[in-house]
Amino acid sequence: MRSKLFVPGSRPELFAKALQGLADSLSFDLEDAVAESRKAQARALLRDFLRAQLPPNHGKTLIVRVNAMDTAHFEADIAAVVQPGVHIVNLPKPENTDQVRAAAAQIEQAARANGCFQPPRLLLNIESPRALRIAAELAGAHASVVGLQLGLGDLFEPLGIARREPAAIQQAMFAVRMAAAEAGVYAYDGAFANIQDTEGFVAEAQLSKRLGFLGKTCIHPSQVALANEVYRPSNEEIAHALQVVQAASAAEANAVGAYVVDGKMVDAPFVRRAHAIVEGARSLGLLPSAHPH
Structure with a gap:
């Protein structure tokens, strides 16, 4: 999973196109990429696509980033998108182990209701100081957790830490990588928002690769080939x-x-x-x- 491309849940015209692209995995997004007024519509669009329109043998890891557990959308998101063919649910902003276990329980319940033989695994976003401090505990809270994903924008911006500060990036990456290693799960790199800055994207991806991260999130198709090349073994x-x-x-x-x-x-x-x-x-x-x- 060298590359993970975000696909907004409110853009159904992109769903099938993304499946034909070069990304190793797709992350259908119901959180930040969808305006509050369109959350319910995006949820329904994605549910219908997952139920009826997934082509066989598409070869991609399918992920859905749901809304955080403290929002009014989380339960409805889980009930709608835990469908056969979805491999991973990406959980934003978990703050304690009880939340991780509760999310896993709701995923298992939705899997039974929707006829999923294998419930999706959990990818946890590390996006707050507390989550960074207890990242290994979060990762070890339930057997369904498959990885930790670093979210530098959410982690740094509220604290006034420059998003491009090398020392801060290295320390946050190292902390998440060690936490993932302790829990026996993988570490995954987050997004790089400046689509035009390909050198910056590659440099950050190369750093995370050197620190043992599995791959990087892409917010635009132009970043996919860059990630695939960086995380490919030479x-x-x-x-x-x-x-x-x-x-x-x-x-x-x-x-x-x-x-x-x-x-x-x-x-x-x-x-x-x-x-x-x-x-x-x-x-x-x-x-x-x-x-x-």
Whole structure:
């Protein structure tokens, strides 16, 4: 899920088009992208699309960002959009573990009501100082939580922190990545609002990749290809990972715990990382599926 493209829930003319695009995942948005006066209409439009118009084998991860739990829209959103084919519900602004568990319970109830064999997982937005402080607790509050997503605009702007301040961005990203690691879920990068600033988008995506984030949110289709390229394992990374995996297999056969590949000491953590790179490359079609692990 290198790229996640926001699709406003009030723009049904974009739904099918987005499914044909290059984004790995789509996030149909009922929150910030939809005016208050159009919330109910957008909810109904998205529900009808999910029920009747999803093409088979579209190959994308489908996400719906619902409205926050303290709004009048949350329960109706969940009841409408927890449909077969939706993989993840993106929950904005969770502030405590009780909210996460309550959201998961409502998703499970809606899944039963709507005939979902597998309830959608939860992607939690980290968008407040409290959520950042207890991010690992939020991520571990329920087994359905699959990831944490950083929302720098909501986190920084109310506090007067410059959205482009490198030190603040690095610290927030690192904190979310460590929280996600503690809970055993993935970390996902948020949006970059300046569509024209491609260099800024790429630089922020590259930073989050170096910090172990899975991918980045895109607010415009022009950002999708940039994200796909940044989060794609490079040819050099793939080649080195293959060497590590092959060396690990040989070392295991000879009961060797640590060894050298390309002049670098390698042991178990490096092997796990190499396997992840190889599997990621395989999932993107960069390696034949039959390549030895």
